Amino acid sequence: MRPKIICHMVASIDGRLLPPRWTPPAKGVDRGIVSRIYEEVADSFDADGWIIGRKSMEDFATGEAHDAEQVVALPRTSFIGDRRGRSVAVAVDPGGKLHYTASAVDGQHFITVLSERVSDGYLAELRHKGVSYTFAGEDGSDLEHAMRALGEDFGIRLILLEGGGLINGSFLKAGLIDEMSLLVYPGVDGLASVPSIFEYHGGENERPAAGKSLRHVSTETLEGGMVWIRYAFEASPEAS
Numbered sequence: 001m002r003p004k005i006i007c008h009m010v011a012s013i014d015g016r017l018l019p020p021r022w023t024p025p026a027k028g029v030d031r032g033i034v035s036r037i038y039e040e041v042a043d044s045f046d047a048d049g050w051i052i053g054r055k056s057m058e059d060f061a062t063g064e065a066h067d068a069e070q071v072v073a074l075p076r077t078s079f080i081g082d083r084r085g086r087s088v089a090v091a092v093d094p095g096g097k098l099h100y101t102a103s104a105v106d107g108q109h110f111i112t113v114l115s116e117r118v119s120d121g122y123l124a125e126l127r128h129k130g131v132s133y134t135f136a137g138e139d140g141s142d143l144e145h146a147m148r149a150l151g152e153d154f155g156i157r158l159i160l161l162e163g164g165g166l167i168n169g170s171f172l173k174a175g176l177i178d179e180m181s182l183l184v185y186p187g188v189d190g191l192a193s194v195p196s197i198f199e200y201h202g203g204e205n206e207r208p209a210a211g212k213s214l215r216h217v218s219t220e221t222l223e224g225g226m227v228w229i230r231y232a233f234e235a236s237p238e239a240s
């Protein structure tokens with residue numbers, strides 16, 4: 001069984017995702033409010049970890065490629081590295097572009113979701129670093145399969161999907177988001193084409209959220225005028 005997936009994001013009032021671009025907090029409001037409240041709310045879920053896209057993980061995976069020699073063929077099945085019971089930091093990186101310096105960041109163990117096409121040398125590099133991995137099918141697009149593996153091979157029950165917009169868009173299209181936890185920061189970006197919460201790249205007439213409706217769960221106003229809104233995704237009445 002796959003874990004429950006809550007998409008947890010902080011956005012400007014125009015739904016944009018890049019905090020350094022937003023208008024600053026109003027006078028008297030803590031300038032560090034965005035990341036502090038984001039993390040506090042994330043912690044309140046008591047989740048087993050978080051998932052981000054390859055680009056967002058670049059901030060945490062800062063290692064160099066390691067030239068593995070005499071590599072034997074390795075099976076394309078989940079590998080559990082040096083986890084030690086820790087919660088998890090999952091990257092979706094079908095091409096195997098990320099290079100890790102250790103098996104964890106801030107006490108959270110790395111799991112990387114790959115395509116079956118990555119080289120045996122790359123898998124050997126991950127094993128050497130103690131990083132866990134699993135697969136999203138031959139080309140890395142089978143997110144449903146990867147999420148089932150997180151549940152069944154790693155015992156993950158609840159996980160936060162934390163962006164960016166590209167990976168959120170793919171989870172939306174795959175129907176894998178159970179709940180939305182959105183923090184609206186009282187600031188504006190304002191520029192066209194800056195990434196937003198969901199950035200699925202599809203055809204002109206595609207509707208990545210087709211078949212779904214959002215049911216309001218709760219709204220709270222937090223410090224500094226941040227607003228925390230929760231919605232549950234459910235089948236739309238038209239889909240049933």
Ligand SMILES: NC(=O)c1ccc[n+]([C@@H]2O[C@H](COP(=O)([O-])OP(=O)(O)OC[C@H]3O[C@@H](n4cnc5c(N)ncnc54)[C@H](OP(=O)(O)O)[C@@H]3O)[C@@H](O)[C@H]2O)c1
Binds near residue numbers: 094140
């Ligand atoms: N405000 C927030 O809450 C928040 C949260 C997270 C991130 N961010 C910001 O968002 C920015 C990065 O976001 P992003 O949307 O450009 O990138 P992203 O979603 O972090 O990563 C996108 C990459 O993930 C890989 N990927 C793997 N499977 C995929 C799939 N099925 N669909 C789509 N992508 C897939 C692709 O890597 P390949 O190119 O290797 O194929 C793709 O380029 C950063 O600047 C970060 O700071 C903001």
